Amino acid sequence: MADYREAPLATRPKTLDPAEYFNLSLNQRRAEEERAGLRAQLKRQYQMQLNNPHRKELIEDPALTRWVYARTNPYNHFRATKKTSLLGGLFGVVPLFVLYYVLKTDRVWMR
Amino acid sequence: MLKILIPTLMLFPTIWLSPAKWLWTTSIAQSLVIALASLSWLKWSSETGWSSSNLYLATDPLSTPLLVLTCWLLPLMILASQNHLSPEPLNRQRTYISLLVSLQMFLILAFGATEIIMFYIMFEATLLPTLIIITRWGNQTERLNAGTYFLFYTLAGSLPLLVALLLMQNDSGTLSMFTLQYTQPLYLLTWGDKLWWAACLLAFLVKMPLYGVHLWLPKAHVEAPIAGSMILAAVLLKLGGYGMMRMMVMLDPLTKELAYPFIVLAMWGIIMTGSICLRQTDLKSLIAYSSVGHMGLVAGGILIQTPWGFTGAIILMIAHGLASSALFCLANTSYERTHSRTMLLARGMQMILPLMTTWWFMASLANLALPPLPNLMGELMIITSMFNWSYWTLILTGLGTLITASYSLYLFLMTQRGPLPSHIIALEPTHTREHLLIILHLIPIVLLILKPELMWGWCF
Numbered sequence: 009m010a011d012y013r014e015a016p017l018a019t020r021p022k023t024l025d026p027a028e029y030f031n032l033s034l035n036q037r038r039a040e041e042e043r044a045g046l047r048a049q050l051k052r053q054y055q056m057q058l059n060n061p062h063r064k065e066l067i068e069d070p071a072l073t074r075w076v077y078a079r080t081n082p083y084n085h086f087r088a089t090k091k092t093s094l095l096g097g098l099f100g101v102v103p104l105f106v107l108y109y110v111l112k113t114d115r116v117w118m119r
Numbered sequence: 120m121l122k123i124l125i126p127t128l129m130l131f132p133t134i135w136l137s138p139a140k141w142l143w144t145t146s147i148a149q150s151l152v153i154a155l156a157s158l159s160w161l162k163w164s165s166e167t168g169w170s171s172s173n174l175y176l177a178t179d180p181l182s183t184p185l186l187v188l189t190c191w192l193l194p195l196m197i198l199a200s201q202n203h204l205s206p207e208p209l210n211r212q213r214t215y216i217s218l219l220v221s222l223q224m225f226l227i228l229a230f231g232a233t234e235i236i237m238f239y240i241m242f243e244a245t246l247l248p249t250l251i252i253i254t255r256w257g258n259q260t261e262r263l264n265a266g267t268y269f270l271f272y273t274l275a276g277s278l279p280l281l282v283a284l285l286l287m288q289n290d291s292g293t294l295s296m297f298t299l300q301y302t303q304p305l306y307l308l309t310w311g312d313k314l315w316w317a318a319c320l321l322a323f324l325v326k327m328p329l330y331g332v333h334l335w336l337p338k339a340h341v342e343a344p345i346a347g348s349m350i351l352a353a354v355l356l357k358l359g360g361y362g363m364m365r366m367m368v369m370l371d372p373l374t375k376e377l378a379y380p381f382i383v384l385a386m387w388g389i390i391m392t393g394s395i396c397l398r399q400t401d402l403k404s405l406i407a408y409s410s411v412g413h414m415g416l417v418a419g420g421i422l423i424q425t426p427w428g429f430t431g432a433i434i435l436m437i438a439h440g441l442a443s444s445a446l447f448c449l450a451n452t453s454y455e456r457t458h459s460r461t462m463l464l465a466r467g468m469q470m471i472l473p474l475m476t477t478w479w480f481m482a483s484l485a486n487l488a489l490p491p492l493p494n495l496m497g498e499l500m501i502i503t504s505m506f507n508w509s510y511w512t513l514i515l516t517g518l519g520t521l522i523t524a525s526y527s528l529y530l531f532l533m534t535q536r537g538p539l540p541s542h543i544i545a546l547e548p549t550h551t552r553e554h555l556l557i558i559l560h561l562i563p564i565v566l567l568i569l570k571p572e573l574m575w576g577w578c579f
Binding site for chain 1: 384391401463541543
């Protein structure tokens with residue numbers, strides 16, 4: 009991965025631009041090149057799927073899958089902290105009692 | 120009544136004896152004929168309110184709109200299932216349609232029942248085909264969880280109802296709706312009587328669902344295949360409302376004091392579920408939560424026991440049944456193409472399927488209660504009768520209407536407008552079957568603008 013070389017006509021990413029990295033240590037430069045290599049691999053994977061003439065289905069995005077799973081399964085990771093208990097009480101318990109009190113008072117005493 | 124029940128029963132031989140090429144055509148055709156014949160129930164010729172009766176079954180202006188809705192939905196359900204069942208072996212397709220038909224039978228018997236025990240038995244019986252449809256033909260592994268929630272929530276709610284009904288049978292000797300409407304109001308004073316009151320209503324509140332006990336609904340709706348979602352949203356929820364309206368006859372004087380917590384839950388539920396809808400990423404989940412909100416409004420309308428409240432409740436039940444079912448069908452067309460329910464994924468559909476956008480638009484407008492559609496008429500009647508009951512409810516119902524409008528528009532804009540994802544390249548064009556399915560949902564809503572008397576129920 010560290011011997012990443014970009015395509016002939018592509019521009020070098022900013023972090024690998026020789027004119028920009030005089031203040032980067034050798035380790036950092038190597039790490040940046042590795043990361044650029046990984047990004048290029050991912051892009052290549054996407055482009056292969058995108059331009060595959062036999063593909064009929066959608067391209068699966070693992071980030072989207074993880075995000076959707078996180079949005080739909082909050083209770084598996086729920087913990088009763090002070091904040092969550094306060095929010096739960098404020099929106100789920102208190103309004104019921106407040107509304108009961110308001111409606112009952114209105115109907116019984118004001119009419 | 121028999122002229123509808125016997126053809127429905129005869130759908131079983133039709134399904135099992137038709138050759139494979141004609142299975143779907145014959146079952147849809149026969150169920151359409153039954154649906155058209157059920158329209159004859161709409162002519163109420165008797166003065167007593169109950170008509171077309173025999174010893175055990177009758178129709179009255181309350182049950183007739185729901186019966187016609189049920190009969191109308193069967194061909195639509197079979198039409199909707201045709202595509203996703205086509206890879207399955209023939210006998211499994213036949214089993215699926217048989218499950219739908221048996222569900223239909225139980226529903227007709229439930230809505231037409233005159234003995235409350237018969238209504239209870241049919242109410243429970245509808246759970247079984249629905250459970251089988253959800254757990255066997257659903258799409259994700261969560262369907263087992265969904266089936267469990269669905270079954271046990273409803274059962275836990277309805278076992279107290281059985282006890283309450285048997286107690287009442289013991290006390291008053293009869294549970295026939297014909298005679299119960301003329302009995303003296305019961306003087307219910309003790310704590311035991313209050314528990315009896317709650318037991319009578321709990322099953323229906325769970326079914327409706329009321330906000331606190333609504334957890335089964337999003338799971339069941341999301342995991343069910345399209346026909347399961349349609350029948351759940353359109354009819355099974357209304358079983359709860361219908362049951363509540365029937366039981367109110369007997370429960371009278373106590374309801375004035377004991378209904379407050381449930382009205383509060385229903386009203387707060389509209390706002391909470393509306394807000395949850397705005398945060399949903401899953402298309403079917405959004406439509407499911409919107410069902411909870413609308414049914415909360417219906418529950419509020421029924422619990423205040425005024426004529427306008429009841430009328431608004433029935434109108435909203437019918438209109439919501441059609442609109443919600445239409446939205447589920449539209450969501451299914453999107454799901455069948457992209458195999459994903461994530462709204463973010465199937466955006467910008469207006470660019471490629473413009474006529475489908477028209478139907479999405481109409482269904483979203485129906486959901487947000489646009490005048491002159493009956494959705495608005497029902498909501499307006501409930502809101503005004505609740506305003507009469509107590510001025511403060513207007514804040515909640517008004518806010519609820521606002522949130523409903525915003526999430527319905529959000530639903531439309533997320534799925535139709537916006538940039539089309541660049542990697543969606545091979546979507547089938549819309550089949551005529553799908554257009555037909557959605558038109559058959561939307562045309563009755565539009566036609567009901569012209570003759571709402573069909574839906575008003577017996578309070579007018």
